[in-house]
Amino acid sequence: MSEDRATSTAEHPPEGGARRARKKRGPLGVFVIVVVVALICGGLYLGVSKGVDWLGDQFGAPDDFSGPGTGEVLVEVESGDTSAAIGRTLKEAGVVASVQAFIDVASADSRSSAIQVGYYNMRSEMAAADALELLVEPANRVTNTITVPEGLRVVDIVEILADKTDFSGAEYEKALKNPKALGLPDYAEGNPEGYLFPATYEIGPKDSAADILAKMVSRWRQAADDAGLEERASALGRSPAELMTIASLIEAEGRGDDMPKISRVIYNRLDGPGSKGGTNGLLQIDASVNYALGRKGVIAVTTAEIDSVADSPYNLYKVTGLPPTPIEAPGADAIAAAGAPADGPWYYYVTVDLATGETKFAETYDEFLQYKAEYKAYCETSDAC
Structure with missing residues (x-):
């Protein structure tokens, strides 16, 4: 080997043929690495943990109470409610432990499709199956039925309503003074005489005096539309x-x-x-x-x-x-x-x-x-x- 070549090789080592000198890391650098690794590991743990929880929610048994429940909770099934909607109502009221528990038992029982609109007295922390059993029985609906016969004047109707509900005649008279809220047509000119339709009505536990009168006017509207x-x-x-x-x-x-x-x-x-x-x-x-x-x-x-x-x-x-x-x-x-x-x-x-x-x-x-x-x-x- 010539002297010139030896010198060249020493000054310009072959590509990839020599390792770079390692730089010593100080205490700060080591700390940063430890923190980054800890964060990564923590993220992986949380991700895996949440994944396990999600899998449990999707494939495991949903939360459900085991007992028949305690106390009394009033819930309402509204027109058009699906099993999921009813389940949400029950969950929010503390009746069932989870919406999915109620959906599961309702899906497995054909009677759930016939649950009637209305109010029901339920209990806190009921098993979903027990809650369904209560809802599918129409006799469990909370109702107060009032029949108003044909041919009565407003004064007679108010007397019947006051006798059959918790509201006084004065409360009904006050509600009658707001014809727009009752839904009276403009051509009634604010006078309800003749527009409180005679029929049988179910009075809900949350209905006000105005709500009851509005139901009667709404029923009149139906009859008027039917007759053109x-x-x-x-x-x-x-x-x-x-x-x-x-x-x-x-x-x-x-x-x-x-x-x-x-x-x-x-x-x-x-x-x-x-x-x-x-x-x-x-x-x-x-x-x-x-x-x-x-x-x-x-x-x-x-x-x-x-x-x-x-x-x-x-x-x-x-x-x-x-x-x-x-x-x-x-x-x-x-x-x-x-x-x-x-x-x-x-x-x-x-x-x-x-x-x-x-x-x-x-x-x-x-x-x-x-x-x-x-x-x-x-x-x-x-x-x-």
Whole structure:
């Protein structure tokens, strides 16, 4: 080897043929390395730990209480609730330990699809299976059922509600002063008379007086829509408010299949005297006079009683046309009849048998007098008059 080559090799070692001198690390560098390693190890541990927990959640048995529960917890199943939604409600109320536990038992039981909307008294810390058993039994629903019959005035309805619920008449009267909150239509002009629909209602434990009244107005809305109230009013040249007033008169005067005929009598009287008789626009309906007198029921009025409320707009023996508002709450049949009167030439009707409700319809005043005599003969042998 020549001297020149030896010198060159020493000054420029072959690539990769010599190791770089290692630099000694100080205490700070060692500390940093230890911290980094600790963080990495800690992250790996947490990741593995969480992964195990997640796997347990996904594939292990969900949390569930073992006992029948204690105390009392009120929960509500709302319309459209799925098993998962019910499970969340129960979990949030402390009834079940986990949503998944309830979903599992509900999925395995076909009865869960028939769980009814409403309130249920549950217990804290129930086993999911026990909670399901309680919910699938309709008898466990917390209900207060109230039936409001047809043909009642607002004052009568409030009396029933106050008697059957925890709210006073004054609380209902206060709620009635907020017609918008109750959902009354604009054409009711804030007057609930006729719009508190007669039906059977379930009163929930959290319902307020206003909630109960709103349910009744909502049920009226359903009946009105079913009868096509607004459309039929337009077709007959009347307002929806007028149709509701006509429906209330029909409710007071008729029964069943006679309602469309009574509806026709009212329209015939309103639209003119006719060629074979008529009342010159006077409806002459006793029920409206009774409303003016402040009394309910089907009671024949005397001449003296008619004269005592001569100035009342509800005295249909003195005032032509319709009264200003409904006189009572009509049911679905009466609302339908108001919008679909029967075809016929009748101007009069007389109920000749109060027990059966048999009613005869007349085109002329002479026919009317015949049926009226028949009614008087009936009353001579009946206590119903």
